[in-house]
Amino acid sequence: MATISADSRGLRLAVRYTVLGIIAIIFVFPLVFMLVSSLKPDAQLLADTASLRAFLPVGDISFDNYTAAFKRAPVGLFIMNSVIVTGITVVLSLLVCSMAAFAFVFVNWKGRELVLTIILATLIVPFETIAIPLLLISSKLPWIGLDGLKWGWLNSYHVQIVPFMADGLTIYLFVQYFKDLPGELIEAARVEGATWGQIYRRIVMPLAGPVLATAAILKFLAMYNQYLWPLMVVQEEGYRPVMVGLQYFFQLNRAWGEIMAYLSLITIPVLAFYLYLQKAFIASIASTGVKG
Amino acid sequence: MASKFVASNRTGWLMAGPAALVILSFVIIPFVFAIIFSFTNQRLVSPNPAEFTGLSNYRQLLGMSVLTLDPVKDAAGAVTMAANGTPEYPSLRSYTRNNPDYPNLEGMREWFSFSWGEARTYVLARDVVFLTAVINTFIFVILVAPLQGGIALCLALLINQRLRGINVFRAIYFMPVVVSIVVVSLLWRFIYDGDSGLLNNLLGAVSFGAIPKIDWLGNAHTALGSIIAMSIWQAVGFHMVIWLSGLQTISPTLYEAAAIEGSSSWQTFRYITWPGLRNTAILVLVVITMQAFGLFSQIDVMTKGGPLDSTQTIVFQAIQRGYGKQDISGGSAISVVLFVIVLSVSLIQRWLTREKA
Numbered sequence A: 001m002a003t004i005s006a007d008s009r010g011l012r013l014a015v016r017y018t019v020l021g022i023i024a025i026i027f028v029f030p031l032v033f034m035l036v037s038s039l040k041p042d043a044q045l046l047a048d049t050a051s052l053r054a055f056l057p058v059g060d061i062s063f064d065n066y067t068a069a070f071k072r073a074p075v076g077l078f079i080m081n082s083v084i085v086t087g088i089t090v091v092l093s094l095l096v097c098s099m100a101a102f103a104f105v106f107v108n109w110k111g112r113e114l115v116l117t118i119i120l121a122t123l124i125v126p127f128e129t130i131a132i133p134l135l136l137i138s139s140k141l142p143w144i145g146l147d148g149l150k151w152g153w154l155n156s157y158h159v160q161i162v163p164f165m166a167d168g169l170t171i172y173l174f175v176q177y178f179k180d181l182p183g184e185l186i187e188a189a190r191v192e193g194a195t196w197g198q199i200y201r202r203i204v205m206p207l208a209g210p211v212l213a214t215a216a217i218l219k220f221l222a223m224y225n226q227y228l229w230p231l232m233v234v235q236e237e238g239y240r241p242v243m244v245g246l247q248y249f250f251q252l253n254r255a256w257g258e259i260m261a262y263l264s265l266i267t268i269p270v271l272a273f274y275l276y277l278q279k280a281f282i283a284s285i286a287s288t289g290v291k292g
Numbered sequence B: 001m002a003s004k005f006v007a008s009n010r011t012g013w014l015m016a017g018p019a020a021l022v023i024l025s026f027v028i029i030p031f032v033f034a035i036i037f038s039f040t041n042q043r044l045v046s047p048n049p050a051e052f053t054g055l056s057n058y059r060q061l062l063g064m065s066v067l068t069l070d071p072v073k074d075a076a077g078a079v080t081m082a083a084n085g086t087p088e089y090p091s092l093r094s095y096t097r098n099n100p101d102y103p104n105l106e107g108m109r110e111w112f113s114f115s116w117g118e119a120r121t122y123v124l125a126r127d128v129v130f131l132t133a134v135i136n137t138f139i140f141v142i143l144v145a146p147l148q149g150g151i152a153l154c155l156a157l158l159i160n161q162r163l164r165g166i167n168v169f170r171a172i173y174f175m176p177v178v179v180s181i182v183v184v185s186l187l188w189r190f191i192y193d194g195d196s197g198l199l200n201n202l203l204g205a206v207s208f209g210a211i212p213k214i215d216w217l218g219n220a221h222t223a224l225g226s227i228i229a230m231s232i233w234q235a236v237g238f239h240m241v242i243w244l245s246g247l248q249t250i251s252p253t254l255y256e257a258a259a260i261e262g263s264s265s266w267q268t269f270r271y272i273t274w275p276g277l278r279n280t281a282i283l284v285l286v287v288i289t290m291q292a293f294g295l296f297s298q299i300d301v302m303t304k305g306g307p308l309d310s311t312q313t314i315v316f317q318a319i320q321r322g323y324g325k326q327d328i329s330g331g332s333a334i335s336v337v338l339f340v341i342v343l344s345v346s347l348i349q350r351w352l353t354r355e356k357a
Helices: A002-037 A042-048 A064-072 A075-106 A112-124 A127-138 A158-164 A168-179 A183-191 A196-207 A209-224 A228-233 A242-250 A256-276 A278-290 B009-037 B056-062 B128-159 B166-178 B181-192 B198-206 B223-247 B252-260 B265-276 B278-293 B297-302 B314-324 B328-352
Strands: A142-145 A148-151 B064-069 B109-116 B119-125
Touching (some): A002 B166, A075 A158, A075 A242, A112 B328, A127 B328, A168 A278, A183 A196, A196 A209, A209 A278, A242 B181, A278 B223, B109 B128, B128 B223, B128 B328, B181 B223, B314 B328
Antiparallel strands (some): A142 A148
């Protein structure tokens, strides 16, 4: 009897792992195809799609596509632009949004409720519905840069950064987190004579590690993967981020191997970052749902 | 609890100010401008100042009319048959082009038509492409919301079991979420390719060549469905994680009690798991719906709205006009229509899922 039940347990386990495994294949095969294809010359790449060889690094394997991609387009520049825009936006939004949430939760001021309500109400405005008027506004705003006053924000880093420095979701995440911090701590600090700035820097922010990670990861994904906005506001190569830089590979003689190399180049860092911080990524998505 | 603190108006405004200013300037003002522009003829670059044009943008977008025509009859009163054996009707163009008797039909095109006895009823629209985009967007939302939510729940239940290495599977299922939708769309063009696409090759292999090759994105019947399948593949891991966090809030003692009572797995799901997921379900539904209405990148990378407008969407139309044709007012009007739709749908969802006392 014992052996039979052990066998049926083993069988059920095998079935479970098979189901899990098949689903896993569905989720990874396009990514495996991308990585493997980036190593193959065009003719072989297309011929291999007819068999399982499409997912195996076999045949004429080299990094030629990568060198060719760098020759065809300023890939390094695109990556640098994305890193600059994403990096600065993430840092500024953490600062701006955490400060605002601090003011909403801990500081008692006139207009607090109203401003918070309005900010949270913007959560139901999809970005797509304001993109068009935002394009017009951005094309007319003044900017004081190193070369003096300039009208119009198109083709710049700041047009990709400033509008995203604060958003309802990030503020919401910080507000939810701050509400759970012990209020007595802040009260005690006030009684001791600490300034608001000191409380923010010395007490609240050192406790905000988890929410900072959550907000940073969500902002990072949204910014790095952004497509619609940079597509509209950046026409000059000099400020083009990676997703829009893709267009380069679709002009004239399309080379699929080079496209796969470029896709791999812009995706591998994100995937590596995700796999390294997997728990934090998943926790950050989960935390957007907990109190919803 | 904050009321216990002394009022500090200056600190409050100083700290919340930057965020409030950014959101005011880049969300609220553009939103108000979208409404204002939609009543003008504003263009991105124009030598003339914009003029107030009232409802004309909306009339252009949403203008519809119904026209019922009797078949053409010959002198004897018999219905004239066209070459394919169906009754022949007077040309629509004679009504929609320079016909002084029907000024309201001027410039309209046939959207669709149906027969009603001998007569044929034509539904005419001023902007057939936009209305097609609205219908396509609704089809996308109506299919994606339950499918993606449902598959995500199945995955979450699958991942929520205690098995060695289960975290590896969770990590893999979530992987497409971190990959840009632009990258995903390009990769799937290879899968859907009509000639050497991976999907055609797979179907050919399992059916020993019985299933003919299909140009998935080039066929008006399959293009939208293909984009739906890919969109679900990319985003389903996101909602799986939200379901998972919902599942983990359900107290294990409830499951223990159910096990003691000898409840079947379906009963356990029906009476313990599902009621415990109520709030999560509402959140997942609302989030997927809002994201789905914004469908744009997949279309831009994969089909550009084609073939035969079968993948036109509201946002794609808004961007094509507002940015492509630099028609800010037309694009803004579409944006406002989209916002009204999203708002109405989310209010309806809220009403339907409200806590029944």
